[in-house]
Amino acid sequence: MNQFEFTVSEEQAQTRVDKLLTELMDDVSRSQIQLWIKEGHVTLNNESVKSNYKVEEADHLTVTIPEAVELEAVAEDIPLDVVYEDEDVIVINKPRGMVVHPAPGHPNGTLVNALLHHCSDLPGINGVIRPGIVHRIDKDTSGLLMVAKNDKAHESLVDQLKAKTTKRLYQTIVHGVIPHEHGTVDAPIGRDKRDRQSMAVTDDNGREAVTHFTVIETFEKYSYITCQLETGRTHQIRVHMKYIGHPVAGDPKYGPKKTLDIKGQALHASVLGFTHPRTGEEMVFEAPMPEDMKVLLKKLQDSR
Numbered sequence: 679m680n681q682f683e684f685t686v687s688e689e690q691a692q693t694r695v696d697k698l699l700t701e702l703m704d705d706v707s708r709s710q711i712q713l714w715i716k717e718g719h720v721t722l723n724n725e726s727v728k729s730n731y732k733v734e735e736a737d738h739l740t741v742t743i744p745e746a747v748e749l750e751a752v753a754e755d756i757p758l759d760v761v762y763e764d765e766d767v768i769v770i771n772k773p774r775g776m777v778v779h780p781a782p783g784h785p786n787g788t789l790v791n792a793l794l795h796h797c798s799d800l801p802g803i804n805g806v807i808r809p810g811i812v813h814r815i816d817k818d819t820s821g822l823l824m825v826a827k828n829d830k831a832h833e834s835l836v837d838q839l840k841a842k843t844t845k846r847l848y849q850t851i852v853h854g855v856i857p858h859e860h861g862t863v864d865a866p867i868g869r870d871k872r873d874r875q876s877m878a879v880t881d882d883n884g885r886e887a888v889t890h891f892t893v894i895e896t897f898e899k900y901s902y903i904t905c906q907l908e909t910g911r912t913h914q915i916r917v918h919m920k921y922i923g924h925p926v927a928g929d930p931k932y933g934p935k936k937t938l939d940i941k942g943q944a945l946h947a948s949v950l951g952f953t954h955p956r957t958g959e960e961m962v963f964e965a966p967m968p969e970d971m972k973v974l975l976k977k978l979q980d981s982r
Contacts, residue, residue, distance in 0.1 A: 686737040695722065696729040699741065700874055707874040719744055751780050751809070756792035761963050766831040766956050767824055768797065768810075771965040774820040774942045779811055789823070797827055812836055813910055818930075820968045821848070821947025826955075834955030839910060845951030846907040848915055849967055851944040851974060852924040853934065856893050856901045863889045863918040867911040876931060877913045879921045887911040889918045897978045900927060900938070904948075915945060927974070938974050946971055 684702055696715060700708040712729045714720050720727060721740045733739070759771040772778070772789055779790040793810065810825045812835045826832035838844050866884025870876040879887075888908035895902040901924065905915045916932045919925055925933035928940040938944060951962040967975070 680743045682741045682743070684739045684741075686733045686735055686739065688735050690733065691735040692732050694729065695720070695727055695731045695733055695739065698733060699739065701871070703741070709875065714741065714743070717744070751788075751790050751794055752786065753794035753798070754786060754791040755795050756787065758789075758792050758796055759965075760796075761822065761965060762961070766827055766954070767835070768793075768827060769950060769963050770823050770825060772815060772820060772823050772947075774818050774968060774970075777817045778814045778823070784817075793825060813839060815947050816913065816916075816943075816945075818928075818942025819848075819945045819947065820965075820971075822950035822963055822965050823947070824950060824952060831955040835952060838952055842908055843953065845949060845962065846910070846947065847949035848905045848907070849946045849948045849971070850903055850905060850915065850919070851927045851938065851971070851978070852901050852903060852919050853899065853927060853937070854901065854924045855896045855899070856891075856903065856924055859893050861891050861922075863887075863891070863922055865918065865921055867914060867917050877911070877917050879917060885909075885911060887914050887918065889915055891919075895979070897982060900978055902975060902978070916943060940970055940974055944971050944974060 682703065690698055696708055696711045699711045699720070700706065715727060715729050718726055719742045722731065722733070723738050759773070760768060761771050762769040770789065777784040777788045780786065780788050790809065790811065810827060810832065812824055812826055812832060815821060815823060824835055826835055865879040865887060866881060867877050867887040868880045868882065868884035870878035886909055890906045890908065892904050893901055894904060907914060913932070916926050916929055920932040927933065927938040927944040929943040933943070946967050947965070948967065949962065949964050951960065953959070954961055
């Protein structure tokens with residue numbers, strides 16, 4: 679077990695203990711800190727403490743990080759929309775609402791659980807939790823994902839992502855009227871210091887992130903656009919569109935509460951292209967916009 683110790687300074691006094699530890703410990707969310715406190719892994723002056731306790735100068739905090747428990751991904755007979763499959767790769771059209779891989783809070787019902795049933799011999803290069811997974815799309819984003827079926831294919835597809843040679847095009851409806859046809863958002867993305875479960879444009883801990891967009895159609899209060907990823911940071915399109923003042927419609931994390939009626943963000947990975955790891959053939963796949971997004975778009979078109 680790893681153990682961290684902190685002594686509260688004068689400037690840090692009167693801060694909630696969960697908030698302070700979130701600020702002090704990189705890449706640990708506030709909810710994770712609160713769970714550790716609840717489970718007794720955090721002590722204040724060698725005694726248990728509550729998350730809402732406001733620390734005082736010279737207080738001594740000890741955080742004992744418990745050993746991570748490896749989740750076991752279990753094969754589940756869940757239907758998959760298979761767009762393409764051969765001995766090396768499989769391309770899936772993931773529905774909105776499906777998590778890609780097991781995690782605390784989502785131990786089953788994920789794409790990985792379904793893949794383990796569909797392909798029993800997926801490689802373990804990414805660990806038991808994410809066999810064959812090369813890249814992810816968010817739970818409430820629908821669309822195309824490529825999955826490697828052996829280690830060589832996995833290595834090739836990962837290298838293509840790093841080299842920025844894959845094609846990933848998304849359809850989305852965003853708030854506001856974008857006044858120009860094309861644009862590029864080149865802004866680094868990292869963990870949001872104010873909310874460790876969110877991402878944000880930041881120079882402090884951000885990594886390169888580039889999104890190109892094209893406006894397809896505009897309406898009174900919304901725009902229908904396509905976004906092409908040059909990089910693949912967590913929540914990239916959602917964060918970048920919020921950053922330029924046009925958050926994705928229906929986005930519960932980065933968008934306004936008053937939005938279009940859709941369960942999850944109106945964001946769909948519609949085009950996926952890569953070089954086949956064995957044959958060298960250039961392959962491009964398309965997935966139609968999901969029905970609920972089609973309905974939203976039709977309503978916007980009819981309201982003009």
